Amino acid sequence: MASHRKPRTSVLASPGGRRAATGLTTAALASVTLLSQSADAAPRAPKPTVEEVQQKVDGLYHQAEVATQKYNAVKERADEQRDTVDGLLDAAATRAEKMNESRRRLGSFASAQYRTGGMNPTAQLMLAKDPQQFVDRNHLLDRLTGRQKQAVTDYQEQQAAAARQRAEASRSLERLQTSQASLKESKRSVQDKLAEARQLLSRLTAQEKARLAELERQKEAAAKRRAAEEARKQQERERQRQQDGDGSADGRTGGGSGGGSTGDSASAKGEKALAFARSQIGKPYVWGATGPTSYDCSGLTQAAWKAAGVDLPRTTWDQVKIGQRVATKDLQPGDLVFFYDDISHVGMYLGGGKMVHAPKPGANVREESIYYMPIYGSVRPG
Secondary structure, three states: OOOOOOOOOOHHHOHHHHHHHHHHHHHHHHHHHHHHHHHHOOOOOOOOOHHHHHHHHHHHHHHHHHHHHHHHHHHHHHHHHHHHHHHHHHHHHHHHHHHHHHHHHHHHHHHHHHHOOOOOHHHHHHHOOOHHHHHOOHHHHOOOOHHHHHHHHHHHHHHHHHHHHHHHHHHHHHHHHHHHHHHHHHHHHHHHHHHHHHHHHHOOOHHHHHHHHHHHHHHHHHHHHHHHHHHHHHHHHHHHHHHHOOOOOOOOOOOOOOOHHHHHHHHHHHHHHHHHHHHOOOOEEOOOOEOOOOEOHHHHHHHHHHHOOOOOOOOHHHHOOOOEEEOHHHOOOOOEEEEOOOOOEEEEEEEOOEEEEOOOOOOEOEEEEHHHOOEEEEEEOO
16 A cells, blocks of 8 residues: 655755754854854963063072072981991991901811811801800800800801991981982972073063063162162271270270180181182082082082181081171171071172172172172171
8 A cells, every 4th residue: 555644854955944054054153153262362361571570580599599408408418328328338348257257267166176076066056057046055155165165256246246237237228218319309399490490581582581681780789789888887887986995996896805816816717718709709600519610609608618727517507507696787708698588598798798609590609789688697607
């Protein structure tokens, strides 16, 4: 039987359907276009100003210097532990040789007695798995001669001492490995901070770099003006003290009896340390460096005072604890001036409100105003 059902007609097949589909497609394309435009119109993070870049870069250099001091501290500790491990290993080798000598003496007794017949106590001792258990049997020990007893005692003492030294060397080696891991972490932290700073600077245009250089010049000029003003005030204070007869010729020692020679000695050492520091001007700052071709800030002050016969610790955090604390207004040449609340930078006072220091990566050892950075405090080594 023939079917009387009408064939289905596609909506797209009819003129009206095609118009509707075209309308839907156009609407969809319009929606996509609007979404794309909306995405393009989304607010982008504004480009940082040159002033913001300067602040960020200075902050990164400061963080890198903190990490550098941590690196210096860990490296110093690792070097000391490495020396300790080397000493312990040498001592253990010497002790092992002594133990082997004791063993050879026991062996000679055992061989001699074996040739005369019988398995004597010394031979049994040499063949025993645990000599200590054998010796603990007093009735056998009584059968040993005096020389044999001494040989056994020497062997036991050397064996115990060797075991102790091996254990101590093992512990020291573990501490060294921990320090070396911390050293790598500190080194990576410094490198990351410096890399981020370089990346920020590399994005600046030539015009922005010129602006940044101008901001740096303005900052340096302001610090120099303050240094000159403070130097002028210092000179006025000294003149006033001399007029009042209330101080020594230089107005600093306070004129107490018996203080002159000590003050002169400290001053002479300070001048010698300062002379060394000034002779390093122009050499590059390199983090972790202690000379002679490059320095970081505390590496320079350590080397300078060593030239004056005074040993300073490696880090700023330890150097600030050495010597006599002095007020900024009482600074003398050679005194150490520390900066920031975290004591992460140090320079050597030159006079007139200026210092010699190793500033930061990309810069050389130079003279600069002590007011370029916030002062934490000052000390006089020697």
